[in-house]
Amino acid sequence: MQAVVEAPPMQNTDEPVSFKVSGKNIPKPVIAFLDALFPDSVRIEDDDDVLEPVEEMDWYKKAKKNINPAKTLKIMRINAGLTQAQLAQKVGLAKQNYNSLERGARPISMLMSKKLADALGTSYLMFFRENKSRSP
Template identity: 40%
Template sequence: MDDEELVDAEDNEWFREVQAKTTPAESLKMLRTTFGCTQQALAERAGITKQQVSAMERGKLPIGRKMAHRLADALGTSYRNLFW
């Protein structure tokens, strides 16, 4: 459609609002499901237990910097995607 203009998502106010409200736990679950990965598969790739992945996704276990790197590497993405 020639009359439509592409807009960078990060320049969108709605996106910035959602980004500010999204927790690392929510980001982890969203990334994991987006990449079609189960909790068990992510746990195996990251060298942790499925229970740990579950606890992190529920916000019961904090996601530190080192763990963020492990999880992101296991998902094939940047650790920054967990913290927006």
């Protein structure tokens, strides 16, 4: 629940008044006080529609686990309207070698991720993941 106050400028102010009081149960005396201080300017809203960061949503976490540089590459290529052969030519690879990148059979190197990013107009970070399992 939230009490939203949006009122015209008050005495000795040039700016309109705008603020929110949020909580599970806003006490009735608080709402009565706001109504008395800001007549016709208080509205009570149910804040069930509070925005949650997408990174914290279950569907996003599941989707992120299933995405990898190879899948991202295929999606980006298709969205760019290119065939495998066309993109392979743009980055200087044989179609078969490009195909192994898109299938995930061959990792995408930093250099190749930069070439792919240039060809597709995006960031190399879309395709490059550092291998964190390597020992220093």
